[in-house]
Amino acid sequence: MSDFVKLDKLTLAYGDVVAVPDLSFSIGKGELVALLGPSGCGKTTTMRAIAGLMAPKSGSIHIDGRDVTNLAPSKREVGLVFQSYALFPHLSVYENVAFGLKMRKASNIRERVEEAIASVGLSDFTNRLTPDLSGGQQQRVSLARSLVVEPKVLLLDEPLSNLDARLRLEMQLVLKDIQRRTGVTMIFVTHDQSEALALADRIVLMKDGVIVQEGSAEEMYNAPRTRFAADFFGFENIFPGDDGQDRAWRPGAITLGDGPFEGQIRGMSFGGDYRTYVIDTERGQIKGAVRADLPSYKEGDKVRFDLPMAQAVALDAG
Ligand SMILES: Nc1ncnc2c1ncn2[C@@H]1O[C@H](COP(=O)(O)OP(=O)(O)OP(=O)(O)O)[C@@H](O)[C@H]1O
Numbered sequence: 413m414s415d416f417v418k419l420d421k422l423t424l425a426y427g428d429v430v431a432v433p434d435l436s437f438s439i440g441k442g443e444l445v446a447l448l449g450p451s452g453c454g455k456t457t458t459m460r461a462i463a464g465l466m467a468p469k470s471g472s473i474h475i476d477g478r479d480v481t482n483l484a485p486s487k488r489e490v491g492l493v494f495q496s497y498a499l500f501p502h503l504s505v506y507e508n509v510a511f512g513l514k515m516r517k518a519s520n521i522r523e524r525v526e527e528a529i530a531s532v533g534l535s536d537f538t539n540r541l542t543p544d545l546s547g548g549q550q551q552r553v554s555l556a557r558s559l560v561v562e563p564k565v566l567l568l569d570e571p572l573s574n575l576d577a578r579l580r581l582e583m584q585l586v587l588k589d590i591q592r593r594t595g596v597t598m599i600f601v602t603h604d605q606s607e608a609l610a611l612a613d614r615i616v617l618m619k620d621g622v623i624v625q626e627g628s629a630e631e632m633y634n635a636p637r638t639r640f641a642a643d644f645f646g647f648e649n650i651f652p653g654d655d656g657q658d659r660a661w662r663p664g665a666i667t668l669g670d671g672p673f674e675g676q677i678r679g680m681s682f683g684g685d686y687r688t689y690v691i692d693t694e695r696g697q698i699k700g701a702v703r704a705d706l707p708s709y710k711e712g713d714k715v716r717f718d719l720p721m722a723q724a725v726a727l728d729a730g
Pocket of ligand 1: 426429431449450451452453454455456457458603
């Protein structure tokens with residue numbers, strides 16, 4: 413079902429200030445979708461509306477065929493994981509995860525809680541108080557607590573941003589694994605394109621409350637359509653062509669050492685496999701990346717370069 417979650421013409425405002433005008437998109441059952449965009453573009457506001465923490469000014473929200481626009485948060489079958497973990501500090505991992513089920517007077521509580529704790533890899537910590545866990549572990553408790561009530565949709569707001577690089581990778585694997593095993597539909601918010609690329613089946617890129625492009629990770633990475641999307645996905649060189657159309661190149665797509673143009677090396681940053689050079693040219697500054705095992709340039713060197721058309725992505729206006 414391609415519209416398991418369906419937002420239709422949603423307008424979201426704080427008082428008179430419209431944060432998200434007329435937003436529509438749909439998400440398939442079991443999909444893992446990233447809402448991506450810079451700070452202030454309306455990602456969190458959109459999540460709050462799906463969760464029922466904010467009433468839309470107009471438009472509707474459907475989940476699994478049911479109009480939830482005017483339903484209370486607790487009636488929507490939506491789980492929420494925020495970057496601040498909001499766990500009960502005086503309760504153990506077990507008690508934190510069991511809380512929602514106990515409130516609902518559910519059956520098989522022990523079994524379900526233990527399964528949820530195992531699914532996030534915390535079985536060895538079941539009886540520990542949550543303040544005695546690392547940030548990454550607390551994040552996983554928060555995830556287990558949301559999962560245990562078997563929501564139809566799991567909303568995750570910047571779920572990885574408080575974690576260091578290694579834990580982030582670990583958490584990405586946990587999330588992917590949960591998606592595979594439970595088939596839960598997940599929407600997560602991030603401002604980090606690499607996180608969206610790593611995790612999402614589909615990326616919805618937003619700017620000023622409006623969707624500028626959506627597509628698979630590959631589509632977004634390889635074929636951004638606008639200057640904004642190109643810039644967001646690391647096409648650091650964007651120039652107008654003679655035909656008036658903007659074209660974009662990644663630093664690695666610039667040929668250095670040969671070509672019709674000339675520039676002067678302004679600076680270099682070493683990135684392990686590559687050195688990235690900032691080069692002053694007649695067109696302004698460009699960035700070119702060269703494999704680190706090739707000879708390097710130094711500041712002030714004159715260098716020839718090319719902007720190969722075959723490597724360029726042509727952009728729409730706007
Ligand atoms: N409580 C509020 N009152 C008034 N305006 C708000 C409120 N919360 C958010 N906004 C405004 O709504 C817009 C969207 O904010 P939102 O938090 O949804 O963005 P975001 O993309 O999630 O950003 P971030 O990544 O910084 O969290 C911004 O212009 C913001 O200033």
